[in-house]
Amino acid sequence: MSPVALSKSLIALAFALSSASLATAQVTGTFPPVPLASKHFDYPSGIPYKVDTDVGLVRGTQLGYNICNSTTENQDSLCQTSWFDTLDDFCLWAPSVPGKTVGDIEGEMIAWCTKPGHGTRLIPAGALTGVQFLKTPDYIQAVGFIDQTLINMVAGDYGGEMDPHGADLRGNPMGGIMFSSSFGAASSKSSSGPTSWAVTLSA
Numbered sequence: 001m002s003p004v005a006l007s008k009s010l011i012a013l014a015f016a017l018s019s020a021s022l023a024t025a026q027v028t029g030t031f032p033p034v035p036l037a038s039k040h041f042d043y044p045s046g047i048p049y050k051v052d053t054d055v056g057l058v059r060g061t062q063l064g065y066n067i068c069n070s071t072t073e074n075q076d077s078l079c080q081t082s083w084f085d086t087l088d089d090f091c092l093w094a095p096s097v098p099g100k101t102v103g104d105i106e107g108e109m110i111a112w113c114t115k116p117g118h119g120t121r122l123i124p125a126g127a128l129t130g131v132q133f134l135k136t137p138d139y140i141q142a143v144g145f146i147d148q149t150l151i152n153m154v155a156g157d158y159g160g161e162m163d164p165h166g167a168d169l170r171g172n173p174m175g176g177i178m179f180s181s182s183f184g185a186a187s188s189k190s191s192s193g194p195t196s197w198a199v200t201l202s203a
């Protein structure tokens with residue numbers, strides 16, 4: 001085989017491979033059959049490995065997983081099951097890798113928590129420099145100051161709003177769920193918080 005013939009066959013192989021991966025990634029729609037905000041799971045036994053199993057939708061597939069335990073509890077965790085409860089026990093949504101703004105990867109954020117026990121990454125010591133926790137009959141809220149670069153956010157990034165809706169109803173992050181015991185036993189059955197949740201970060 002001459003060198004010229006060889007390079008022709010290599011090119012053909014490369015083309016075949018890329019058409020195969022294009023076929024796998026074919027987009028057939030935007031909206032899921034069931035919106036994230038309509039999904040509810042018993043905590044913890046009713047949680048599936050992935051809450052979002054949709055394939056072929058325009059925003060791709062869920063980055064992480066929802067069954068989170070001691071095996072997934074490390075700084076490489078891709079756990080997307082969040083916990084939001086008290087002043088010293090809550091999680092934020094933040095990027096899994098540094099270098100990308102929240103606006104670009106809001107569908108792929110993962111849980112970072114203040115304390116162990118949720119199978120997630122931990123917010124590093126020293127990152128939170130002040131937190132105020134508000135508890136009302138209808139909602140709970142944490143407001144505070146954080147060195148956001150310690151949870152993989154770009155310095156100066158204004159963040160975004162994470163909630164279980166999003167333009168395509170798959171939520172941000174996609175497949176993200178949140179639990180709390182702050183509203184009694186019933187709320188621990190809820191997927192997306194008691195009724196809804198929103199986490200907004202701004203620099």
Ligand SMILES: *[C@@H]1O[C@H](CO)[C@@H](O)[C@H](O)[C@H]1NC(C)=O
Nearest residue numbers: 049065066067068069071072
């Ligand atoms: C721990 O979590 C991983 C990842 O979701 C899962 O594969 C594994 O089955 C879980 N282990 C137990 C004992 O639930």
